[in-house]
Amino acid sequence: MDIVDRLKSDHRTLKNFLEVMTDDGTSADARRRSLHHFESLYYAHTVAEEMVVYNALDGKGADWEDLSHIGHTEHKVATTMIARLLKMDDAQSEEWQHEAYLLRDIVDHHIDAEEAEMIPEVSAVFGAPERTSMVGRYDDAKKRALLERG
Known part of the structure; x- marks a missing residue:
């Protein structure tokens, strides 16, 4: 497995949690559990992705600078929205559902x-051995992020 596979795997898992959170038939408890799992993975994923992948691509092209800035900003926006959802009491409320959507x-x-x-940029810039070593650093960064956070 290389970094591309790991990122795609995390992305699929994150999307699955979001589907549970936004499914009209999901109970409030299941939505809340999904939100908590989503939040932990999202936090660890974004920290590791920025540290390992974004940093590795820095200086690799003018287009990457714009993509990196947008990526950091989107991570911050989503983190703010997650915090709002975590503070809401009723995961069945219309407000909660709107925020989750x-x-x-x-x-x-x-x-x-x-x-x-x-x-595709990662695949073009880094060979298979580099992508494979990146996944180890990425996994370590995810673990450290969660441990440091508590």
Whole structure:
């Protein structure tokens, strides 16, 4: 497995949690559990992705600078939305559902853009051995992020 596979795997898992959170038939408890799992993975994923992948691509082209800035911004926006959802008491309320749908739209757009633009860049810039070593650093960064966070 290389970094491209790991990123896509995390992306699929994140999208699955978002689907549970936005499914009209999902109970409030299931939505909340999904949100908590989503939040932990999202936090670890974004920290590791920025540290390992974004930093590795820095200086690799003018287009990457714009994509990196947009990626950092989208990570911050989603993190703010997650915090708002975590503070809401009723995961069945209309407000909660609207926030969850908006979060899903933002994260889906972000993931789709990364998979269309960043992942091909990673594949073009780094050979298979580099991509394989990146996945180890990425996994370590995810673990450290969660441990440091508590």
